[in-house]
Amino acid sequence: MNRKVIASWCLYDFANSFYVVLPAVIWQTYYQRVIVGNEQGQGDFWWGRIISVSMLLVALSSPVMGAIADYAGVRKRLLIAYTLTSVGAVCLFTTVQPGMVLWGFAITVISYVAFEGGLVFYNAYLPEIAPRDHQGRVSGWGFATGYVGSLLALLLAYPFVQQQMLGSAYLAIAAAFLLFSLPAFLYLPAEASAKRGVISAGVSGVRESWRTLQEILFEPPLREMRWFLLAYIFFEDGVNTVIYFAAGFASKTLGFTDTQNILLFLVVQISALAGAYLWARPTDRLGPKRVVLLMLVQWSAVVTAAYFVQTQRQFFVVAVLAGTGLGAVQAAARAFMSTLIPKGREADFFGFYSLVGKASAIMGPILFGEVSRATGGNQRLAILSVMALFVLGAVILSRVRAGGPTHLPAREAHA
Numbered sequence: 001m002n003r004k005v006i007a008s009w010c011l012y013d014f015a016n017s018f019y020v021v022l023p024a025v026i027w028q029t030y031y032q033r034v035i036v037g038n039e040q041g042q043g044d045f046w047w048g049r050i051i052s053v054s055m056l057l058v059a060l061s062s063p064v065m066g067a068i069a070d071y072a073g074v075r076k077r078l079l080i081a082y083t084l085t086s087v088g089a090v091c092l093f094t095t096v097q098p099g100m101v102l103w104g105f106a107i108t109v110i111s112y113v114a115f116e117g118g119l120v121f122y123n124a125y126l127p128e129i130a131p132r133d134h135q136g137r138v139s140g141w142g143f144a145t146g147y148v149g150s151l152l153a154l155l156l157a158y159p160f161v162q163q164q165m166l167g168s169a170y171l172a173i174a175a176a177f178l179l180f181s182l183p184a185f186l187y188l189p190a191e192a193s194a195k196r197g198v199i200s201a202g203v204s205g206v207r208e209s210w211r212t213l214q215e216i217l218f219e220p221p222l223r224e225m226r227w228f229l230l231a232y233i234f235f236e237d238g239v240n241t242v243i244y245f246a247a248g249f250a251s252k253t254l255g256f257t258d259t260q261n262i263l264l265f266l267v268v269q270i271s272a273l274a275g276a277y278l279w280a281r282p283t284d285r286l287g288p289k290r291v292v293l294l295m296l297v298q299w300s301a302v303v304t305a306a307y308f309v310q311t312q313r314q315f316f317v318v319a320v321l322a323g324t325g326l327g328a329v330q331a332a333a334r335a336f337m338s339t340l341i342p343k344g345r346e347a348d349f350f351g352f353y354s355l356v357g358k359a360s361a362i363m364g365p366i367l368f369g370e371v372s373r374a375t376g377g378n379q380r381l382a383i384l385s386v387m388a389l390f391v392l393g394a395v396i397l398s399r400v401r402a403g404g405p406t407h408l409p410a411r412e413a414h415a
Contacts, residue, residue, distance in 0.1 A: 005129050008187035010145040012079075012122055015180035018156075019086060023108070026157060026169060029258060035096060035104045038094030044248060044379070048369025050105055051244050052362045054112035059362070062111075062354040064119045065358045070348050071204050072190040075121045082118035082189045083181050086111050090174040094099050094167040109142060116354070124350040125188055127338050135322060136288060136335040140280025143331045147273035147329040149180070154266050161258050209380075212348055224402035225340040229356045231400065232333060235296055235393025236357045238386045239329060241364030242303065242322065245383070253379045254312050264319055271323030277330035288336035289403025294331035296394040300387055307384040313355050336403050364389065 022189040025391040031050075032043025068341065089111035096104040138252040153173055160169035216222050216229065250256035250264055283291050302322045309315050334353075371382040 004187055008183040009125055010142045011180055012184035012222045013142040013146035014149035015177050018147040018177045019148055021153040022173055025247050025261050029251050031104055032248050034098050036101055044372040045369045048365035049363040050108050054109045055362050056330050057113045058116045059355045059359040063352050064206055066348045067208040069121055075287045076188060076191055079118055079186050084112045085323055086114035087174045089179045090170055121349055122355045124346040126345045135338045136283035137280040139335040140331040143276040143327050144273050147269045150269040154262050159260055169379040189385045224400050227400045231393045232356050232396035237364040238389035241368055241386050243363055245368050249379045253317055254392040267316055267319045268323040268330040269374055271320045272327035276325035276327030276331050283332045283335055285405055287404040288332040291332040293331055295325045296390045298325040300390045302381055307380050
């Protein structure tokens with residue numbers, strides 16, 4: 001493995017984690033409480049729509065863009081373009097004033113689509129830069145580095161939030177996102193040779209996406225990928241929903257201030273860093289399937305505890321449990337997918353991986369927002385409903401005859 005390439009790949013996870021802090025902590029609560037108003041659950045309703053629309057757009061575009069990246073040899077250029085678009089949209093957060101619900105909706109969706117879409121091209125590098133028996137730990141290193149980025153982003157934003165200088169926080173985070181992305185732009189592997197022009201690749205991308213979808217749905221050799229992606233729809237939906245509404249839940253149900261939300265997210269990032277690091281090697285030794293199943297049990301415990309929690313101190317304990325499960329399940333799922341992809345079609349299949357992950361984020365936020373609004377803002381019932389997604393994901397994943405230890409030959413790596 002090339003250490004410079006691995007380091008630059010991990011640093012992109014570090015860089016984009018600066019963005020994660022905004023919607024997860026600062027921007028979410030500001031949009032819900034100040035831009036919209038959340039006394040009767042309207043803020044939850046609109047935030048759920050932001051997430052669902054963003055993920056729908058990413059889901060629809062990712063397979064086509066992944067195919068274009070493969071055919072036209074523009075993977076790195078697309079990674080750069082998506083990153084710059086997200087950075088620019090974050091800068092526009094400074095223009096949103098109370099009551100500007102639709103303008104805030106629009107630029108938040110743009111920032112999310114560009115951020116999440118860029119991850120398609122980023123993830124597609126994993127099978128290229130790491131051998132099969134190291135993909136679990138390299139994936140874990142990436143997430144662990146990302147959580148360090150989130151910690152630094154929180155430290156960067158904290159003084160601005162304390163002084164109610166939110167616009168300055170947005171600009172500082174956008175600048176850091178761009179700055180720490182530069183090593184990836186410079187050192188990730190060069191573009192593959194173009195098989196055709198961009199326009200032709202776009203047309204072929206649509207056809208290829210349709211062909212890939214048919215392969216995933218019907219081809220016998222891709223049976224295990226088919227079952228894995230079906231399971232991923234449900235358990236990733238549950239994880240995303242908890243993440244997207246954690247700050248809003250803490251603010252409305254438990255009375256957290258913006259400063260306390262930053263501290264809460266700090267706890268989550270530290271524990272997620274620990275989870276990603278500690279489970280990186282076991283993901284290769286035990287196999288990503290076993291690790292994901294263990295984490296789904298842990299996530300079920302998280303939402304159950306969140307339903308019953310009564311104090312802020314108790315919720316901090318729940319946050320630690322969620323954080324350790326977050327780092328491990330994300331890294332293990334990405335490593336699982338990388339072992340199932342036919343060689344030479346990484347961006348194409350990671351496009352569908354993104355499609356499934358983002359399509360899964362359409363249902364959960366809508367469910368949470370609707371339950372909250374229907375019950376007059378009862379977020380406890382809303383978060384408890386997420387339990388079903390983890391259970392369904394675990395049941396389906398148990399049918400997958402793959403995901404065993406990655407140090408074994410592929411034909412022997414059955415769980």
